[in-house]
Amino acid sequence: MYGRCEACKDITLPVNMDPTTKNNIISWTEWTTRSTPVKKKLQNGTTTEIDMKTTTLEKKVATIEKLVELTKSELPRISTHLYNIWHQFTHLKQLKENLTQHDVVVHHDAVATWAHLQPVLGYITYNYPLAKNIHFLSDGPTSQYRNKVAFYLASTVPFMKGFKTVTWNFTEASHGKGAPDGVGGALKNLADRVVAYGTDIPNASALLENLAKHSSVRLFEVTEDNIAACGELIPPFLKSVPGTMKIHQIKLNIMSPQVVATEPGNIRFREVSCFCSHSCDCFSPKESVFTQRESEETIKVRAWVLVDYDGDLYPGTVTQIASGQYEVDTMSCAGDNRCYIPSIRFAGEKVQVGGPEAQPELSVQQPELSGAAQEPQLSHAVQEAQVQQPQ
Structure with missing residues (x-):
């Protein structure tokens, strides 16, 4: 009785209302759920106000015509509830018997x-x-x-x-x-x-x-x-x-x-x-x-992260967070033996907090010059790369 199949989707409650009495006032009682503000004490000792739902029996007053309309509006929920009761008891009984x-x-x-x-x-x-x-x-x-x-x-x-x-x-x-x-x-x-x-x-x-x-x-x-x-x-x-x-x-x-x-x-x-x-x-x-992901509250500005860029993971630092996106300074490749560090915006699903072994500290070691100049070396990168200084 979900109202989705051919057998029950067009079923309605037949009503034969007397035009002379449909506007008469009647009263009835009804269970009503309302939200009431209450104060809740937090672990740090402070208090905050939350909404607590309470269900009470209230008296309602309306015309007969209005009551009929309310009854019709509640029928889908009632029929679904009754069907679920019958279906669950029937099928769970069959399960235990077989x-x-x-x-x-x-x-x-x-x-x-x-x-x-x-x-x-x-x-x-x-x-x-x-x-x-x-x-x-x-x-x-x-x-x-x-x-x-x-x-x-x-x-x-x-x-x-x-x-x-x-x-x-x-x-x-x-x-x-x-x-x-x-x-x-x-x-x-x-x-x-x-x-x-x-x-x-x-x-x-x-x-x-x-x-x-x-x-x-x-x-x-x-x-x-x-x-x-x-x-x-x-x-x-x-x-x-x-x-x-x-x-x-x-x-x-x-x-x-x-x-x-x-x-x-x-x-x-x-x-x-x-x-x-x-x-x-x-x-x-x-x-x-169930997806397991880091939230914006976990990833902070200046935190080391790993970003998915063209299918590869690169380390970088977060410089800005806005609207579920992260601006990250991360090393990128611009050709053979050429790397640079731009600021790129990444969607939240492309940013993840790296483990201790995946939180690099990028530093350029100063070479010891003896005769011909040596190229600086990049330590703790995901992949070893030579760095060419821009002209």
């Missing part, structure tokens, strides 16, 4: 992060060595794993563990209750009973030890070091995936030409899930590549 010895499903709730998933993936690969395809099922909170960081980690971590195909499937908003909620509730009740019988639980290690004695659920401890190690996998700059809030499935395949294991960060995504084959094109999947 698993093979090479497939595994991980179903978890919003408290799980990639630091918590690492030991789970290790447990699966050790105990089920034939499993090569992993499917994650979850709801879709943006703060946890419906965002570019979670998508990037999904495109890297499972492949590091030996999996060949990865999908992450989100249930429709407000319809993500499942088995993990029951498991979490049972463990919380068990912890309450342990404390009620006089056992002290001062930390996470003690909690795990006591729960493991009385529960058959496999438990893992995740330390701060584990979380920090997972954070180190995330590059500093990631491009957002367009239409993130509409995505209900991301798919990664080490055997697919679109996703290569040696180049993490490539994903395919679509608005609803499909499992008919590993590389199907149902529901118009799209592709996204």
Whole structure:
């Protein structure tokens, strides 16, 4: 019910309105989301004002005709929401009913992060060595794993563990209750009973030890070091995936030409899930590549950079930054044995910060004259070149 196919694109809400009553005033209540300015304290001690969205139940007043118009305008969103609920539940159920010895499903709730998933993936690969395809099922909170960081980690971590195909499937908003909620509730009740019988639980290690004695659920401890190690996998700059809030499935395949294991960060995504084959094109999947690039804030004036000039990399220093372009003083070749250093403007994608070994210090060494004059030598250049002084 996206209104895109021949079956439903022209469907409208039939209305038979009485002309004598359509202008009558009526009232109703409606959930409304508004932005409210609030003050946030920063790490340096200062405060800044940000907009916080809050949803409240408000009373609305309008004519019957206006209410009908509002209802019609909301129908596309409502029908899409209802279709997503049905589609995701139906296809995820089919997925779990048709698993093979090479497939595994991980179903978890919003408290799980990639630091918590690492030991789970290790447990699966050790105990089920034939499993090569992993499917994650979850709801879709943006703060946890419906965002570019979670998508990037999904495109890297499972492949590091030996999996060949990865999908992450989100249930429709407000319809993500499942088995993990029951498991979490049972463990919380068990912890309450342990404390009620006089056992002290001062930390996470003690909690795990006591729960493991009385529960058959496999438990893992995740330390701060584990979380920090997972954070180190995330590059500093990631491009957002367009239409993130509409995505209900991301798919990664080490055997697919679109996703290569040696180049993490490539994903395919679509608005609803499909499992008919590993590389199907149902529901118009799209592709996204997380680019890792230095920002204008990272590259400063007078910084050493490498620039792409005619397919070759040359070292240079930034002299000016404006409108996403960089003016760089860089050595260029003007013929055999002739080099000069002009100021050239380069687009942002042609400028990169070099590593320590690629940050040259250009200097011309004064020759020691004895008899015939010797030519000056250029040190630390990308390629050795003779420098001819202009006449």
